[in-house]
Amino acid sequence: MTDVDYCVVGGGFAGLTAARRLKQAGRTVTVLEARDRLGGRTFTETRPDGSWIDRGGAWIGPGQDRIRALMQDYGVASYKQYTDGEAMMLVDGKQYRYTGTIPWSMSPWVAMNLGAALLDLGHLCKSIPLDAPWTAEQADRWDRLTLAHWLNTHVVSKAAHELLETAIAGAYTSAASEVSLLFALYQMASGGGPGFVLGIEDGAQDSRPVGGMGAVYCPMAAELGDAVMLAQPVRRIRQDADGVTVFSGKMTVRARRVIVTVPLAIASQIRYEPILPVDRSLLQQRMPSGAIIKISLVYDEPFWRADGLSGQSAAPGSPATITIDACTDTGRPGVLCVIVEGPIARQIGRLDPAERRHTILDALAERFGDKARTPADYIEQNWSAERYSGGGMLSHAPTGVLTQFGPALRAPCGRIHWAGTESSAVMCGWVDGAVRSGERAAEEVLEHEIVTASAARAPRPE
């Protein structure tokens, strides 16, 4: 039995941030991580040549101040996402090259449709109160409509529709028919609007930490030292009048309070004693994760750059749906990242590995030439097959869920507090949101000490 002030479930950015805050405040803490690695839905792999691959969350953008602050604490620099040269769109068997965010070269009609839809969405986003999207004036209406319905009724051009569906529903790693319009608006608004979500320069994919996300979470874990326990999947949390007992397979941690930071579908697999309040346990049944496969292809050099290409491409319906340059700050070796999301991720996930690799390389060769066929390394991360992620990248809310269960996203249940990017009002769905949620949860438990202490009319001994 380990006895600490606070226990944290999950060693991703939310959990490590919360634990670090509590340690900085002089409290003892134990972090229980189910996997044999840290980082949660980020996962940096260092290669023998010293370069690194982000197998999960990778980017940062303007306004993401809390992950920036962590980087500053640990002296981690950032570097700009490579955007020189032309990007590519592949629609209806045709290839279009363009620069900037909107592919004007495709057709003015498509570009106009895209632009108008982004303006519309941006306008709707403005009326969402981030800390309580369920109180938006139109919340009830938007929460009984799906993102798919909105796209269907507001985007006339088929190509523009496909591109937006790929870009927006893709972010939820699910079909657009699965996602509540209210949730999509809220999530986009929490990042500053649809331009931020889709944008690269000045958007959510603006920059990356030098060394990858691991350059941030590794020193955080090091700072926490032996407070962080790996391979400890939490199976049961019992709370009583004096504290909580958290059981993993092998460890038992006794603490005053616990912060659970895992995705909602994973949180629902823990046995809570007593049972959670109905709203929270039903919420945990209602915010599923999606399917995403991220493939990193390593080449001797980023040959596409020499060909005047940025490496960025979007091809709705293709197994290599999205590509983006994923080189380190040195630009060597060449790393191209393929992101496949939602229905197509499930589809190609069913292929055998050799067949999938072949399919992906074929698609890349069509875009970037034959050099793409012979990567030195091919690293595949299928997040939906990860037991302790339950999918990726973020849990989305189907229709009706935010208006019915929204407040349960953050409301503590007795001595159990909730963190994780899904619980963040700002930058919900990004690494930065995870950091913010960890900070907020740590503050919550510390505030409870003051409440408890003043209730006992005696200060807590330091």
Add this chain to the structure above:
Amino acid sequence: MTDVDYCVVGGGFAGLTAARRLKQAGRTVTVLEARDRLGGRTFTETRPDGSWIDRGGAWIGPGQDRIRALMQDYGVASYKQYTDGEAMMLVDGKQYRYTGTIPWSMSPWVAMNLGAALLDLGHLCKSIPLDAPWTAEQADRWDRLTLAHWLNTHVVSKAAHELLETAIAGAYTSAASEVSLLFALYQMASGGGPGFVLGIEDGAQDSRPVGGMGAVYCPMAAELGDAVMLAQPVRRIRQDADGVTVFSGKMTVRARRVIVTVPLAIASQIRYEPILPVDRSLLQQRMPSGAIIKISLVYDEPFWRADGLSGQSAAPGSPATITIDACTDTGRPGVLCVIVEGPIARQIGRLDPAERRHTILDALAERFGDKARTPADYIEQNWSAERYSGGGMLSHAPTGVLTQFGPALRAPCGRIHWAGTESSAVMCGWVDGAVRSGERAAEEVLEHEIVTASAARAPRPE
């Protein structure tokens, strides 16, 4: 380690039916039930005076032949739901009495709206292929719309809208905004259309087994004898080339195959080794249960009958949303059943028990007079607070789920087979559907024996 031919997880109607089939076929079987009682989402309590209360699923209707067949096997008679006298609707603070299904007395306008909506829904239901609703011609369109959206755009009268929302979304024990139109149509179609779902005479609430549902599941369990193990929550299922190992807290069962019959959200709490295919594990994150509280009030006699009332009432928005006569076949004592579903169930579930009781009795007194205030017994069943139900009555599909993940509802995952009313193409959501699913799953595993035996070119020793 218990060694049997087959293991069944869950001792509700699906599990007991499957186990019984397998035993009848000469196979050995173990049923692991998490609770200390059987019946799953049905639960019959026998009172000291010999009368019984169904705290969960209670009714049967025409076309529900498989539960009927079980009743015949065990010599269980049925009796008609009491429908004599007037039913009541309470809308906008006014009380309307009527007989039949449509409350013509309310206003011709409302009645016309109700009738037209039911005709429309019935028409849509006809084009749903029950065994694969995701292949309906309009499947994609209906699956990106919510039931709430359909009601909003098709039912003009506010009162008719409220009544339909209460009746239909109520059946899914969730808000109408949470439910896919395709799922609602499919579920209604699987019972024969909206008339069946809403109807009492000749509908889903036509009759009840004498002795309650327990009169059927108890003899089934008795027939299975010590094959049925209570208080064995299954935590882990491991499959290998030769069979499965099923772990509960205290027991380990080794079998050739396992049939999992629990609701999807509960099935997602089991640890599967190896991890389930992505489509199944994501489906299990996507079909949540709802909130339902069923309250049985026992009086010396059914005083409402003498007053010319059937006991049936519907009051959208009221904490006692629906009432129905729930006497046994003898009509003594008087049992009135209150059913509260979805958002209102969660709302009154948060009251303390005394306050909730007071609220319910107040509402009943307004409808049935002061005699309703003094029941001899007050029995409350909050299904959403039941750990091993995860809610009630059936798991619904949010938008996009059937078209994306529908086939995973029934597709076996290696040696794991799936049952439970949600997996039944016919009578999905009723006890009869649970029975059918148990029969289908038992057939599946027996068919696998033939396949395996013919593959080995040698008949399996009997």
